[in-house]
Amino acid sequence: MHRTMSIEKRPLKEVLRETIWARQLTAEQMARVEADTVEQFVPKGGYVCRKGEKVDAWIGVIEGLVKMNNLSPEGKSVTFTGLSAGGWFGEGTLLKGEQRKYDVTALRDSRVARMPAKTFMWLLDTSLPFTRFLLMQLNERLGQFIGMVEFDRLLDVDTRVARCLAAMFNTHLYPGTDMLLQISQEEIGYLSGASRQRANQALQVLEKAGLLKVDYGGIQILDLDGLRRFRA
Structure with missing residues (x-):
């Protein structure tokens, strides 16, 4: 499945205002967020952030697709999760004041937003709705990682x-994900720990089961609940 991806240039302020966590901010809080948050372009294969660096920002994906991963002592790459447009990450490390424990790299040309740590902590101190959002975010992320440990091992x-x-399609972590998922077989392989060829075979199995359809522009999800329940 070969295709050319283009990055739609939506203004950063527009993206910020549409996030779940911004919906109940005051005008003053939103103004500071817009003034302090900056945009960064990361080319395919580039680093959004690196393991061991000082964490100075809360990061959101505006457009594109990135993966959170690490290298084992033996040099094997271990992918924790993929982050698509609308996803924000790094709040746990910011709250703990630790160095980053993972790399985040772009699977395709991507645009990311970087909210400075000081602004993030100010919102945490001044906005109860933002604090509630973070509690949900951490809870959803924990559930996601528990599920990943299960499917990686079992x-x-x-x-x-x-x-x-x-x-x-987690509505809290990745709001607004379209049922036509713009993702390549190579990217699916990276995120699921399989080769491109093996990911292609798996997609054929899922397509025959009526759960999805592989299109030129991506993957059309036909039965999301079926994907969640599927066992070969």
Whole structure:
């Protein structure tokens, strides 16, 4: 499945105002967020952030797709999760004041927003709705990682690919994800820990099961609940 991805240039202020966490901010709080948050372009294969660096910002994906990963002592790459447009990350490390414990790299050309740590902590101190959002964010992320440990250790590749795709439709972590998922077989392989060829085979299995349709522009999800329940 070969395609050319283009990055739609939506203004940063527009993106910020549409986030879940911004909906109940005051005018003063939103004004500071807009003034302090900056945009960064990250080319495919580039680093959004690196393991071991000082965490100085809360980061959101405006457009594109990035993955959170690490290298094992043996040099094997371990992917924790993929982050699509609308997803924000790094709040746990900011709250703990630690160095970053993972790399985040772009699977395709991406645009990210960086909210300075001082602004993030100010919102935490001044906005109860923002604090509630973060509690939900941390809870959803914990559930996501518990599920990933299960499917990485217990499930076959076909089921891993199904769960990987379904996980991208978490309405809190990745709001606004379209049922036509613009993702390549190579990217699915990275996120599910499989080769491109094996990811392609898994997609064929899921397509025959009536759960999705592989289109030129991406993957059309036909039965999201079926993907969540699928077992080969």
